Amino acid sequence: MGAEHRTVKIVVIVVVVLLVIGGILGLTLGLLLNQRYVELEVWPRTDDYKWEEPLIQFSPSNKGTVYPWIKRINDFLRPYETTIPEDPPRAPCSIHNREEQQIRSNNCEMAMRVWAPCTIDEYYGYTMGTPCVFLRLNYLHYWVPQPYNVSSSLAIPTEMPEYLKQFMIQRPAQMFGDYVWVSCGGELNSDKENIGPIQFIPAGLPPGFPLSRLHTADKIPYANRNLPDQTPPPLIAIFFENPRREVLINVECRIWTRDIYYDPYSRVGRARFELFINN
Missing domain, CATH: 1.20.5 (Single alpha-helices involved in coiled-coils or other helix-helix interfaces)
Structure with a gap:
């Protein structure tokens, strides 16, 4: 015993x-x-990119400062090139300007119109001082998002921008599917005054990423989570219509899901960058 x-x-x-x-x-x-829970990436970015100070600086009248940014965007968008884009297209389908007499399929031509002015045809707005900045999600393979939608009984945060709440009403999840919603704006009060109006591109679509196109942890086998996606994740772009020049503008973007607690000092689900446009 x-x-x-x-x-x-x-x-x-x-x-x-x-x-x-x-x-x-x-x-x-x-x-x-x-x-590495989930990262909201900002493009374009420099080779010495630093999350704390990701500066985009150029002068629209100086090609030497503009074209490096255009090249960085083209390099970033190259994996998205296709003659048969999806509907709606997940990104601009060509990085070749019309002036280069590049032949495009009808579907690609339509997709480029959907993404205007954030296309190479308009040099992503940089030659006009109205730049486009692209956003996408990374580290999706380790994440199962819990989206906000009006059909859920859980409360929507009062601080959520009104335009996101309106999109939830106009495009209910039962009919159009769930989204990882995105908002962007000036980080500080002075930035809110200097940033000017912004648009989310493609225009008319919800500002966010449809869950149906995100390869999250619940959609892939555990053994494949470290493998790269065969299809690059969808993008959205921010188009700055009239940002103030000769002023440093701090921009913050964030995603809205029930499982992410917003922390202005954390990188999780949040991105920031600085915009400085010279005369």
Whole structure:
């Protein structure tokens, strides 16, 4: 009996130790995954990109300062090139300007109109001082978003922009599917005054990413989560209609889902960049 009693105690101790170790490992993995939980990327960006100070600076009248940004956008959009874009198109389908006499399919021509003015045909607005900045989500393979929609009984945050609430009403999730909603604006009060009006492109579509096009953790086998997507994730663009020049503008964009707690000092689900347009 004594030997059996000791054996039971040993088994219990081993089980408890394993549970403790498992809990510590789970917590550690949770913290590590939270660092790459979901990232809202900003493009274009420089080779020495820093999240804390991602500056986009150029002078519309100086081609030497404009074309490096156009090239960076073209390099970024190259994987999205296609002659048969989806409907609605997930990105501009060509990085070749009409002036280059590039032959496009009718579908691609229509897609480029949908994405105007954030296309190479208009040099992404940089030659006019009205730049486009592209956003996309990264680290989706580790994330199962919990979207906001009007059909849920859970309250929508009061601080959510009114235009997002209106889109939820106009495009109910039961008919159009759920979205990871996106908002952008000036980071500080002075930035809100200087940023001017902005548009989300494609215009007329909800400002956000449709869940049906996101390869999130609930849609892929666990073994494939470290593998790259065969299809690049969808984009949205911010078009700055009339930003003030000779002033540094801090821009903040964030995603809205029930599972992400907004923290102005965190990178999770949030992006920021600085815009400075010289005369």
